[in-house]
Amino acid sequence: MVTGQSVNEFLLPDVGEGLTEAELVTWHVGVGDEIKINDIICEIETAKSVVELPSPYAGVVQALLVPEGETIEVGTPIIRVGDSVEMAAESTAVDGVETAAQVDPAVPAEPLAEPAEAKDADPAEVEQPLTLVGSGPKEAAVVRRPRVLAKPPARALARELGVDLADVVPAREDGVVTTADLQSGDRHASGDGRHVASQGRDAVGGEREYREPIKGVRKQMGQAMVRSAFTAPHVTEWVTVDVTRTMELLARLKQRPELRDVRVGPLLVLARACILAARRTPIINSVWDEEAQEVVFKRYVNLGIAAATPRGLVVPNVKDADALSLPDLAAALDQLVATARDGKTPPPDLAGGTFTITNVGSFGIDSGTPIINPGESAILCFGAIKRKPWIVADQVVPRDVCTLSLSFDHRHIDGAAGSQYLADVASILEDPATALLF
Amino acid sequence: MSEFVQLLTPEGERREHPDYDYRGGPDQIRSLYRDMALVRRFDAEATALQRHGELGLWAPLVGQEAAQVGAGRALRAQDHVFPTYREHGVAWCRGVDPLQVLSLFRGIDYGSWDPVEKGFNLYTLVIGAQALHAVGYAMGVQRDGAVGTGDPDRDTAVVAHFGDGATSQGDVNEAFVFAASYQAPVVFFCQNNQWAISEPLERQSRIPLYRRAEGFGFPGVQVDGNDILATYAVTQAALQRAREGGGPTLIEAYTYRMGAHTTTDDPTRYRLSDEVEHWKLKDPLARVEAYLRRNGFASDDFFAELGADADALGERLRAGVRQLAEPTPHQLFDRVYAEISDELAAQRDAYDAYLATFEGAAS
Structure with missing residues (x-):
């Protein structure tokens, strides 16, 4: 110039x-x-x-x-x-x-x-x-x-x-x-x-196609998904469940002083349910070690939450989530999601997950067939909770209903174990009091 | 062992302590605050200058102003300091021109101030190495008979600065052994800023750092490193003890590195912003400002004038850095020995003659 x-x-x-x-x-x-x-x-x-x-x-x-x-x-x-x-x-x-x-x-x-x-x-x-x-x-x-x-x-x-x-x-x-x-x-x-x-x-000058480079988070997501989808044979199962009593429980929990400063939502109860149900079906929280020809069972749950961030999908996890009290788990989830949304998740938070929840319900979606996070064996997809007609005691009544789907690695998890696990998670959401059984 | 020394709370309230007391009046507190504010601006400006591409590197001190200015201001003229590469606040108190510090980080020289004149050694980049230099110097002070004479202008103390990470180094532990064995007039001033680059304190020690001194046979004291009244009082007492022949002291100034380890580091990769937010509440300047304002010891004018002085300092540093003269090849030869040898002089002249053969050679 x-x-x-x-x-x-x-x-x-x-x-x-x-x-x-x-x-x-x-x-x-x-x-x-x-x-x-x-x-x-x-x-x-x-x-x-x-x-x-x-x-x-x-x-x-x-x-x-x-x-x-x-x-x-x-x-x-x-x-x-x-x-x-x-x-x-x-x-x-x-x-x-x-x-x-x-x-x-x-x-x-x-x-x-x-x-x-x-x-x-x-x-x-x-x-x-x-x-x-x-x-x-x-x-x-x-x-x-x-x-x-x-x-x-x-x-x-x-x-x-x-x-x-x-x-x-x-x-x-x-x-x-x-x-x-x-x-x-x-x-x-x-x-x-x-x-x-x-x-x-x-549009003149506006091309009919445009290109974006594959790099950063997108590149990592692509590699991880291909690796998982083409090494672990996926099986996906569904269950639709009446979660009204979970919603009622949440209303009560929100009144409690120790949960005053944290987000108390259905995801929190689901996270807890997933952790508890893994006690009965520990193979859900294991991983196939191809090299050693062994299945590695984890005595801890590093609970991953799939999060949409400005730079793409990341799956940070809460370390030793099974050892946390409900308020601590709630605080940890809040922190995890906030840090991820700011694009500031430190690398250690992304490594070492053992089980993942993907909350497509937050997008208003009913369910899906999620792909397992590499290094894990199962992923649970949490659908949107909607008011729907439901039959209770032979009466059609409006209830809060949602669909859960579970993808698992069929190399070592058979249909019986996967079904047991999904049914257990669903039973806790349907009647949170059954959590006492685990 | 005494309890954690804090004389001014983060809220700006004065506290009593059984062993330590700060006796300065409002004038001196204002002056301490002024140094901290100007040092903070110096640091902020230097960090920006690195991002402008004017400095190769910068090690920010933000958050550690009270530890450094307190330790620096407690010194007497004859005392001697052995700094790390982050003691910009102590350098300031010793009268080193900030531009001389910046010229080091611009890669122009290795430090251009006179260590003897300033009582402030050149920066040491090797972690913990200066602790041995300090003890050696302090043993020299002993042999010069400048300890325990009772003459306030003669008795001398030496300060070794280092961080929490350096306490894991062999050099620092060897320095502790020698200082204790020879009762050297040295103060080990450890700024525990909680992070050795990305390594947290809990990986450095199973006990509070100040307690290590006991095992070596000299006292250790833990002080609120963000409380300038406490760092000043504790350092002054330790220096006086050293000058009187009482031997070494380890001071652990418990503080926090608010910024990155250096401009090359990204702390968000290894620590949570929560922790930083927590330490913001303990800011070393805010508590003194609160104290001065609440007690009517400083007016808005004081803070406005100080702000203007800080702006002027920033401008001087920005302009000054760009004007720093590039080093000449001559300096390679001239600054090796106090008196240049004939052989080296001949090499220098030969090199000059070689450079003169280039087109557009300056000299």
Whole structure:
């Protein structure tokens, strides 16, 4: 970009003694934002850690030079910060003349002492803009993009749709373009018209397919699922159960002071039921050791909970969950899920699980055929609890009903053991008092 | 063995202790607070400078300000300190320019302050090695007759700084043995920040660290490392004991490393944020601020001016780091011996002549 402003580019630093590259995970600023020194501008992920980068410069963000998700080498310019807003050519694919009339009066004028962009400058001079001090045409002649305010998700969507933000009519009074504006498809008449007719699948520049790299959590999930699905022969069984009495129990438990600060929900009772039922059917909590030709029985339960996180599926587990009291188990589950959702699960929490629960009910789903977490032998799928007509003492009455399904490794767990286990779990949910039997 | 020493609670209330007392007035407490605030800014700025790409590495001290400033301010001019690589707060109290500390972490030199003038040795990166250096130095002080004379300007104490992880090192245990055997005038100041990089304290010791001293034959004391009145009082007493010929003391300053081990480390991989949140409530600065405000010993103006001074310090460090002169090849030769040998001088001149053959050579 040819400009005379004081403009600084921040080069990706080596934040960890000898790193050569990093992935730009998230931008925390957008073009047009005013930033101070040491404001956090982005998050990067290196081979060692996720690191927030503070800005070494104060001013207005002119361009983000690296898209999110891209891995770049140390020393690559990532952001351009200047005295005032000057849209960079790269950031918006300028077709200059067409937008020259749209100069936004809100844009601060360049200091006159600074060299301005020369429209008809000699090419040799353009390459050395600093020699142009005071000699170029001033503000009026400058080819300038209008300043369009939008947050990064809206910019990303615009790129995806192939829409020029300047062509979008913002619904908000302050002129900020939102994702809703982009989805409504309302465009400025002054646009070149391409985009007005081009929504959805016909979007110009918007490809009919797009690709995302297989890496990180997604890559791990893929490998783990393939390994499990094609080594352990899966059998899945279902049972539909009336959990009304569990719901009544929960209402009572919520009143108890020792459970005041934790989440008391059906998952907690299910988790407890799964742990108790494993006492009668310990093979559920074992693993097939192919190499040693042995089945390894665990005298502890490291209870995994499949969690959807911003970066994909992870299965952190509560260590020695069988030794925890109900309040401690509740607290441990809360902690596990909160840490996972923040994407901060430490690696030890992901290792060493012995049994997993996947709670598809939280998505409103009735049931499924889950795939066993590698290193384990069974996984229980918890369906949504719904009010349904149910027959109690020959009367049809509304009850809280849900479906449980259990996938198990049929190499060593036979149908009798799997059925016994699933029936035991179901019986505890149907009548929590039967937990006393285990 | 005395009980855990705390003279100011996390809520900013003064506490009595049977063995230790802080006798300074509001002026000195304000001044201690000021040092902690400026050191915290120095540290924050350095951490940011590393992220800017201006420093190769930084070892943050955030959370340990009270331990370091308390220990640093209790010193007398003639005392001598052997630091680790994290004693930025002690360096500050000894009058070392923060830019000299930053120049080390920028990879320009190995430490450019004069250890004799400042009474502050160069940073040691090898874990625990400086404990032996300190004991050796303290035995030298003994042999110079600068212990137990009763002259307050002559009697000298030595401080060895190290962390909880270093207590597992052979060097530190050997230093304990020598210090005890020779009754050396040394204070072992252990900042137990709970984490030896990713290794928790419970892997270092089955007993509180301060109790190890008893087995070596000298007293140990555990002090609230986030309470500057306590760290100051305890260090002052231990230093005085050393100067009078009473021998070594182990101080365990019980504190917490709020940040990463270094800028290369990611603590979220091995510890829970809960723990950090818990220690935030014990912040070393917040309790002093609460105490000063509640008792009317400091006004809003004091804190505003201090904030402005901290901003100015930050600006000075940012600008100063970029202006630090790159090292010249000359320094490789000039800083090896106090007086350069003819042979080395000849090598230096030959190397200069070689460099001069490059296009655009500076000299």
